[in-house]
Amino acid sequence: SAKQMASNIIKVSQTYLEPLYQYLSNTVRQEPVIHMDETPFKVVDSPKSQDYFWVTRTTKEFAQHPIVVFHHANTRSGRIIGQIVGNNYPGIIMCDGYKGYSNQLYPQAKFGSCLVHIRREFVKLVKALPKTMKASKAQQAITLLSQVFQNQLSYQTANEKLVQRQIHVKPLMDKFYNYISQISQPIGQLRKAIQNAIQLKSRVYHVFEKNGQLPLSNNSVEQSIRPSTLIRKNCLFAKTEEGAKANAVYYSLVETAKLNQLNVQRYLEYLFDHLPESNCQDLAAFLPWSKNVQEECRE
DSSP states (O other), X not given: OHHHHHHHHHHHIIIIIHHHHHHHHHHXXXXXXEEEEEEEEOBXXXXXXXXXXXXXXXXXXTOSSOOEEEEEESOOOTTHHHHHHOTTOOSEEEEOSOTTSOTXXXXXXXXXXXXXXXXXXXXXXXXXXXXXXXXXXXXXXXXXXXXXXXXXXXXXXXXXXXXXXXXXXXXXXXXXXXXXXXXXSOOHHHHHHHHHHHHTHHHHTHHHHTOTTOOSOSHHHHHHHHHHHHHHHHHOOBSSHHHHHHHHHHHHHHHHHHHXXXXXXXXXXXXXXXXXXXXXXXXXXXXXXXXXXXHHHBO
């Protein structure tokens, strides 16, 4: 039956996969810069009307290994961040402008701000304008932000990237902020877009001041969330919180396997074949980037 199948999937996750999942989670905590985002997920037996997956991803360029971790929670409260990376996490979290990413809650952390989200508020306005008004102040703001993304840098290390950004990209960012701050008496969506950008300015400038590992956008974690969103549209919900946690475990392993160029089915089969006989010892041997896994399961 479907109920028995679901029960077995949860049991396998709890018995064999959760230790590996926890290993991935602990590895992410050690990274100096991470991405984070959250997405809604329905859980029928939850005490809340809306649950969430909080999703963490290592950065593309400088992380030791590419990892995605889904964390189930029945709230969008920023206090969940502490459950994921610890209340004293000292690194930088690239995120959107959601108020849960708060220095009041996490004074030792730094929060970056996604430029794509800032740009999106101006794009909303341009899309709503008639063709005769496309050459608008909002369009000029978009053009200036595009120059920030298009700037090509030459570097080999995070420190070199930070220096290159300070020289070549910061003046472009300054130009954008100087422009929007001089727009006189904006109204409606333009006012909202400008206020949002100015409110997040100090976080935006972390990319020039704090760490060259910090990306300009949060796109990579959003890309890792997208497949789970498609699955959610098909399965609609989890029945229990245990089922939601199992979803988080499987999503984490599958998306991390993809980032490490593994054949997902082959990797899961490898885990199911070998983890039980190992009694979940030497978990490092089962990580997606381990030598044996790469040899057996790589696409």
